[in-house]
Amino acid sequence: MTYQPRLFVPAITPFKPDLSVDTERFVAHSRLLLADGADGLACFGTTSEANSMSVAERMDALEALVAAGIPAARLIPGTGCSALPDTIALTQHAVSVGCLGTLTLPPFFYKPLSDDALFASFASVIEAVGSDKLRLYLYHIPQMTGVPITLGVIERLLKAYPTTIAGLKDSSGNWDNTASVIAAFPQIESYSASESLIVKNVQAGGAGCISASANVNVAGIMALIRGLGTPQEADLLARVGAIRSLFEKIPLIPGIKATVAARLDDPGYAIVRPPLVAIGPAHHDQIANAKSLCFEGVSSV
Secondary structure, three states: OOOOOEEEEOOOOOEOOOOOEOHHHHHHHHHHHHHHOOOEEOOOOOOOOHHHOOHHHHHHHHHHHHHOOOOHHHEOOEOOOOOHHHHHHHHHHHHHHOOOOEEEOOOOOOOOOOHHHHHHHHHHHHHHHOOOOOOEEEEEOHHHHOOOOOHHHHHHHHHHOOOOEEEEEEOOOOHHHHHHHHHHOOOOEEEEOOHHHHHHHHHHOOOEEEOOOHHHHHHHHHHHHHOOOOOOHHHHHHHHHHHHHHHOOOOHHHHHHHHHHHHHOOHHHHOOOOOOOOOOHHHHHHHHHHHHHHHOOOOOO
C-alpha cells in the first residue's frame, strides 16, 4: 500500500515548578507544532515522559487539547502501561474522545514474554475496549521495554483484528526490523522513529516518521517530506540528520525541552519530572546551536 508520508510529533509534556502538568504550556506548544506543519501529535509517548505520569493526568491533558480546539482526529496518544487495567482505561478514553488512534506499548515489567503472552495482552485490551472505532498502533521500543513486538505477534493480531491494528512505530533504531515489518505487513502504517530514516521508510512503503526531535524541527522534517524524490532530497536529509545528531550527544528529552524553552524564551518548558534531570550549563552551547539550526526564520507564535 502507498501512503502519503506523515509526521506525528511525540509532544513534550511541560511541568510546573511543583511538577504538576502545565496544561497551558502543553496546549500552547501543541498548537505551535501543528502551526509549524506537523500532521498530528503522538502525545504521551516516551518523549512526553508519559511513564512518569498518572492515568488521570494523561486523560486530563488529552481532554485539555481537545477542549482547546485541537482536532482529536490529529491525535495518537500513548496508552500502553505495565498494568492491563490502566492500558484499557487510557485506550477506552482515547476512543471516547475521538482520537485518530492509540500508540500502545506492550506490558513491560514481567519479562521475558512469549509471543502467546504478548498476543493475549494486546487482545485483552482490544476485547475490553470493544469498539470498532479503535485504531491501535503498536509501539516497538525494546531497548526501553525489554519486550520486542515480533513479526509473529503482529501477524496473529492482524489475523484476529484486521480492522483494529492500524500500524506500528519502530523505535528500535534497527532499520532491518522496520523494513521487515513494512515488507511483511504493507496493509498497516509503519513509522520510523528517526527522521534520518524517512527516505528509506517511504521508499520501502512506510508511512513516515514519529520523532522526538520533531518537537524542535517540524519545519525541516516537513521540508524533507515534501522534497522526497527531488534534487533537494539529499541536502534536506543531511540537514535534518545534523540536527538529530546534536540531540544524540546530550540527554535527549531534557535537551529537547531546553531547546523548546530557548525558542520561546520561556524556561518553564525546560522542567522535567524525576527521574529525569534538567540540562545544565555544560550543554549551554549545544542548546544555543540547536536553537539556531532549528528555528532560524521560524516563527515562535
